[in-house]
Amino acid sequence: MYSTAFLDLPPLQAAAGEVHLPGSKSISNRVLLLAALSSGTTTVHDLLASDDTRVMLDALRQIGCMVDETGGSTVRITGLGGRAPQSPAKIFLGNAGTAMRPLTAALALLGGEFELSGVPRMHERPIGDLVDALRQLGCRIDYLGNDGYPPLRIAHAQGVPALALSAPIRVRGDMSSQFLTALLMALPLAAGTQSIVIEVVGELISRPYIAITLQLLARFGIVVEHQNWQRFTIAAGSRYQSPGDIHVEADASSASYFIAIGAIAASAGGQKGIKIQGVGLDSIQGDIRFVEAARAMGAVVTGGPNWLQIERGAWPLQAIDLDCNHIPDAAMTLAVMALYAKGTTTLRNIASWRVKETDRIAAMATELRKLGATVEEGADFIRVTPPAQTTDWQAASIHTYDDHRVAMCFSLAAFNPAGLPVRIEDPKCVAKTFPDYFEALFSVAQAETARIPVICIDGPTASGKGTVAAAVAQRLGYRFLDSGAIYRITALAALRAGLAIDADHEARIATLAQTLPVRFEDGRVLLGGDDVTDTIRTEEAGMNASRVSALPTVRKALVNLQHSFRRLPGLVADGRDMGTVIFPDAPLKVYLTASAACRADRRYKQLISKGFSASIDDLRADLEARDAKDSSRSVAPLKPAQDALVLDNSTLTIDEVVEQVLAWWQELQPFAVTAQG
Numbered sequence: 132m133y134s135t136a137f138l139d140l141p142p143l144q145a146a147a148g149e150v151h152l153p154g155s156k157s158i159s160n161r162v163l164l165l166a167a168l169s170s171g172t173t174t175v176h177d178l179l180a181s182d183d184t185r186v187m188l189d190a191l192r193q194i195g196c197m198v199d200e201t202g203g204s205t206v207r208i209t210g211l212g213g214r215a216p217q218s219p220a221k222i223f224l225g226n227a228g229t230a231m232r233p234l235t236a237a238l239a240l241l242g243g244e245f246e247l248s249g250v251p252r253m254h255e256r257p258i259g260d261l262v263d264a265l266r267q268l269g270c271r272i273d274y275l276g277n278d279g280y281p282p283l284r285i286a287h288a289q290g291v292p293a294l295a296l297s298a299p300i301r302v303r304g305d306m307s308s309q310f311l312t313a314l315l316m317a318l319p320l321a322a323g324t325q326s327i328v329i330e331v332v333g334e335l336i337s338r339p340y341i342a343i344t345l346q347l348l349a350r351f352g353i354v355v356e357h358q359n360w361q362r363f364t365i366a367a368g369s370r371y372q373s374p375g376d377i378h379v380e381a382d383a384s385s386a387s388y389f390i391a392i393g394a395i396a397a398s399a400g401g402q403k404g405i406k407i408q409g410v411g412l413d414s415i416q417g418d419i420r421f422v423e424a425a426r427a428m429g430a431v432v433t434g435g436p437n438w439l440q441i442e443r444g445a446w447p448l449q450a451i452d453l454d455c456n457h458i459p460d461a462a463m464t465l466a467v468m469a470l471y472a473k474g475t476t477t478l479r480n481i482a483s484w485r486v487k488e489t490d491r492i493a494a495m496a497t498e499l500r501k502l503g504a505t506v507e508e509g510a511d512f513i514r515v516t517p518p519a520q521t522t523d524w525q526a527a528s529i530h531t532y533d534d535h536r537v538a539m540c541f542s543l544a545a546f547n548p549a550g551l552p553v554r555i556e557d558p559k560c561v562a563k564t565f566p567d568y569f570e571a572l573f574s575v576a577q578a579e580t581a582r583i584p585v586i587c588i589d590g591p592t593a594s595g596k597g598t599v600a601a602a603v604a605q606r607l608g609y610r611f612l613d614s615g616a617i618y619r620i621t622a623l624a625a626l627r628a629g630l631a632i633d634a635d636h637e638a639r640i641a642t643l644a645q646t647l648p649v650r651f652e653d654g655r656v657l658l659g660g661d662d663v664t665d666t667i668r669t670e671e672a673g674m675n676a677s678r679v680s681a682l683p684t685v686r687k688a689l690v691n692l693q694h695s696f697r698r699l700p701g702l703v704a705d706g707r708d709m710g711t712v713i714f715p716d717a718p719l720k721v722y723l724t725a726s727a728a729c730r731a732d733r734r735y736k737q738l739i740s741k742g743f744s745a746s747i748d749d750l751r752a753d754l755e756a757r758d759a760k761d762s763s764r765s766v767a768p769l770k771p772a773q774d775a776l777v778l779d780n781s782t783l784t785i786d787e788v789v790e791q792v793l794a795w796w797q798e799l800q801p802f803a804v805t806a807q808g
């Protein structure tokens with residue numbers, strides 16, 4: 132997951148390959164609650180790991196369910212099965228509507244005293260229609276903030292009061308289908324000898340989500356009949372029973388981004404199209420009908436029981452005019468696909484967008500305009516006309532409103548024909564449903580190598596370049612290349628192979644360098660199966676590296692390995708010749724220096740803190756000798772690139788240097804600086 136302040140996507144050119152999607156949020160949280168209400172233990176497979184399922188799991192534990200999360204994406208829940216929940220309890224539900232609504236209804240019918248709250252945005256998301264329906268039944272629920280919104284208190288300390296179940300329970304269906312889902316999942320708890328009828332007032336929106344609810348209820352032993360999606364009857368004597376094992380389908384809304392990529396992006400390197408694993412054309416999720424909309428715009432989609440395959444068809448895409456009531460979440464993806472269509476696309480009947488994680492109509496309109504599109508918005512529609520010409524596209528920093536779907540769908544703008552980068556602010560908001568979304572994107576997307584940004588940080592030994600480069604990489608979410616480590620490893624491998632490091636063995640060391648079995652994992656360096664992280668850090672290993680690095684054939688043999696680090700979304704590389712030889716086209720080159728006295732002092736403190744003994748004078752002599760050697764060698768001698776920015780950091784802290792490098796980097800970006808939200 133990228134937890135940086137922003138993530139810059141370089142212009143993307145093509146895409147191909149396979150992605151495995153995480154489990155659906157709506158299915159995950161429904162299954163968790165149903166398991167919690169059931170008798171017996173349920174093993175839930177392929178559960179989505181996300182913010183919303185996290186708050187649900189924590190809440191279930193709080194009310195007394197046994198939750199075993201030791202199995203990765205397989206979680207075991209032992210349900211209450213008729214037991215009273217643990218109470219009183221204060222339950223925090225973040226921004227998870229799929230937890231807040233159903234838990235409110237279920238806890239109101241289970242009895243006990245509960246306070247349910249969330250993040251500030253959750254307190255702006257309506258729940259009044261559900262509370263009205265529950266109060267109509269006889270439940271005692273108080274608002275702790277504004278009327279009609281969380282936080283709220285369920286005050287059933289003396290148990291559940293007698294409920295008025297003989298008359299149909301009426302609930303509005305035109306605001307959020309989650310209210311009806313909440314009642315459908317809670318009321319079986321109250322079904323004794325009589326059946327229970329729920330009547331929807333007004334038109335029912337997001338009907339496919341209700342279909343998911345009914346399908347899952349059936350898996351847990353609850354039969355609900357409905358008449359035309361207006362009147363739902365829960366059979367008398369209904370009892371929740373665990374199905375034992377249950378698998379969570381991948382999220383069909385998450386699939387929409389990759390379906391869109393397949394429709395937008397050119398094929399790459401002989402591979403054709405995008406294959407999606409985890410969800411297929413037979414999905415129980417309503418958003419699978421996004422496929423029809425994508426086809427209408429030009430995508431060629433085929434699929435089977437658990438997979439989809441997408442290729443580019445009509446290009447440019449065709450504009451559509453569509454009622455999106457049946458695919459509210461995935462329809463956001465259509466709004467961004469509209470940027471690649473000929474003509475104006477209109478998405479209608481999307482009023483529910485206004486009460487989601489953010490006001491999604493306003494958010495989409497604002498951000499699409501930043502990219503150069505012409506957008507008209509209404510109470511329940513959005514109309515998007517793409518930039519008239521390639522030159523009308525603009526590089527934009529996309530604000531994401533703590534809304535995972537805004538972040539994910541705007542990543543598609545990186546395929547723009549103008550070759551402009553796109554900045555996604557607060558990329559970690561995708562954690563709500565798809566924590567590794569950007570990793571999945573980078574696994575199929577391709578950019579021209581020259582467009583993948585590289586920041587080079589060169590300089591003499593102990594100049595602080597390694598620490599600075601690693602920190603800059605972390606702040607930008609970029610990959611990191613410590614090229615010195617590669618020379619250190621080569622020297623170590625040579626010595627282990629019994630080769631003295633000299634010109635006589637140059638050819639053999641070069642051969643060895645070409646197939647170096649090196650891996651960089653979580654800050655560790657592995658040579659073959661051996662962890663050599665500490666072994667290569669000694670002064671002696673540095674000297675050996677310096678000697679090996681003076682052999683021209685060895686340097687040449689290591690070029691490809693170093694180039695292979697230049698991958699999406701970008702690279703920060705530190706060394707001696709990053710800017711001069713390895714990445715001469717890098718847009719930012721920094722040459723970091725510090726006085727010899729200062730560098731000796733830093734190295735001294737570093738060694739002492741690791742428990743080594745050292746003498747400052749020896750260290751200074753060593754590093755001056757190494758600098759002299761690195762600067763005087765015939766190939767790639769240590770020197771600033773002509774276009775490098777030289778920074779003497781003798782009197783600066785690491786943080787100051789990092790800020791300076793980031794400021795230089797920001798100056799090169801086409802995005803206007805905006806406040807982070």
Ligand code: DC
Pocket residue numbers: 592593614615616618619673676677680681705706707708709757761
């Ligand atoms: O940065 P370092 O101390 O880990 O590097 C060890 C040696 O490797 C250094 O003395 C010279 C050599 N080197 C090089 O020649 N070119 C690079 N890009 C990086 C390191």
